[in-house]
Amino acid sequence: MLVKIYGAAVQGINATIITIEVHVDKGIKFSLVGLPDNAVKESHERIASALSVTGYHMPRKQVVINMAPADIRKEGSAYDLPLAIGILAADERIRSENLGDYLIMGELSLDGSLQPVKGVLPIAIKAREEGFKGFILPKQNAREAAVVNNLDVYGVENITEVIRFLNGEIRLEKTEVDTRAEFYRNVAVSDMDFADVKGQENVKRALEVAAAGGHNIIMVGPPGAGKSMLAKRLPTILPPLTLHEALETTKIHSVAGQLDGQTSLIAQRPFRSPHHTISDVALVGGGTFPQPGEISLAHNGVLFLDELPEYKRTVLEVMRQPLEDRKICISRAKFTVEYPASFMLVAAMNPCPCGYYNHPTHPCVCAPGVVQKYLSRISGPLLDRIDIHIEIVPVPFEKLSEAAPAEPSAAIRERVMEARKVQEMRFKDIPNVYCNAQMSSKLLRTYANPDKNGLELLKNAMSRLNLSARAYDRILKVSRTIADLDHSEAIHSRHIAEAINYRNLDREGWAG
DSSP states (O other): OEEEEEEEEEETTEEEEEEEEEEEESSSOEEEESSBOHHHHTHHHHHHHHHHHTTOOOOSSEEEEEEESTTSOBOSSTTHHHHHHHHHHHTTSSOOTTGGGEEEOOEEOTTSBEEOOSOHHHHHHHHHHTTOSEEEEEGGGHHHHTTSSSSEEEEESBHHHHHHHHTTSOOOOBOOOOHHHHHHHHTTOOSOOGGGOOSOHHHHHHHHHHHHHTOOEEEEOOTTSSHHHHHHTGGGTSOOOOHHHHHHHHHHHHHTTOOOTTOSSOOSOOEEOOOTTOOHHHHHEETTTTEEOHHHHTTTSEEEESSGGGSOHHHHHTTHHHHHHSEEEEEOSSOEEEEEOOOEEEEEEOSSSSSOTTOSSSOOOOOTTHHHHHHTTSOHHHHHTOOEEEEOOOOOHHHHTOOSOOOOHHHHHHHHHHHHHHHHHHTTTSTTOOSGGGOOHHHHHHHOOBOHHHHHHHHHHHHHTTOOTTHHHHHHHHHHHHHHHTTOSSBOHHHHHHHHTTBGGGSTTTTO
16 A cells, blocks of 8 residues: 655755655565665664554565655654654554645654654744644654644654554644744843943943944953953843744754754844854854754854954854855755854954953063964954954952942843834845844945044044054944934944944054
8 A cells, every 4th residue: 555644854944845655565675765864764673663662563565665855865863753654554554544634753762752853843834834734743842843823733752642643543632832922921031131240331332332233243351351241141132033033043943953842932032152162064054964053053143252263263264254144055065055144243352362461450471473463363354344343451349349230231222222223214125134234335325424523533543543444334334333322313423433442453553
């Protein structure tokens, strides 16, 4: 008997429906075709054991299974359950008339229980698009899939439940999640707050400007000045995720297998902080079977690179294109996948190997030329993509001992959101531009023209401070954001002056 059952393959962050055709006839051979990888081929042993333990057995006949389309590589153990159900249905051990209504995925243990799988959310979205009535999957993944409305999601613990459900012996309980209620309940939950940070008012202001315009930022300062503490609190002043952004972010984490059984929807902006020993593939994504990297897991959030000069140069250089394009394209001989990578880069570094160059009280012990050599580990093209450079000095005792709390994140976020609303209106008719940091040179000439005094100030600064030519556009972008925070349509000299102060590393002779 020939039956068809349906699963799915994930490519990038999208899914493709896989039709599993199972034919059982006279003979003794088992054949599995359709470009399966080793994990899929090994399913035979898992299925045989699971069926035996649960009171069934593999047919003592010829079994031929085709996974179509046959030109798409099938990867992983998530096909165990649909293959097992297809074999039983083709052997007429279970009813097959309703198989076409459901998409089925799950990894089998030897005792017939189900293990969670990756990429459930994009699969559920595809199942709804293709008009499937329901989605049967491991119970641990049920809440993740239930985010998709107009699709019946059934979380099961073992293969016996699936068999009895398809035979009409039991009814499975649907998993339901109120997506909007879940999202809005968790969207503002955070354990961190800028109120915890004493002093550093100039750095807080720089981070506010960065958040308001979507600008990348680098903080330079000695050990213990608070660089990491400030960076970790940046997501608390960014605008909350929209429902669309949350769904897109959750899809990426689902494909990477980063969601636990209790998470249905990521409601807070991601904050990723990889160690400086990370490889270039782990950062941007890839591998033999491509997976999202840290820059994609930070999509719609923050990527924090602490101790920036300690990263391998090749690792830093592969970020240059994603920083511009806000996506990463990974090409292999037979296929290409694309992952979104729209993130804010926040970097931190010591000013020199000993950490105390320009320190007000602690002497620097680095040899002449070492500071410049240390800074040169970061290439000019990468530094060019960082709009704001800010120096941090240690917080004095008087500030640390103040009893009064600092300004909370909620107050700063309100100002950031107001500035973002202005930018949304400004760029509403321009595709793929949502904030000031994404403006092209053409848009700068349209929306970031300083007044006469501001232009004169910028001219003098370029000359006297020996600012590089690449600093010009960055200063205009940042000054546009500062003007937005100031509720000013025009860019005045005070806005230009503040933006100039955020280009420390461009100053000739800064590092001796």
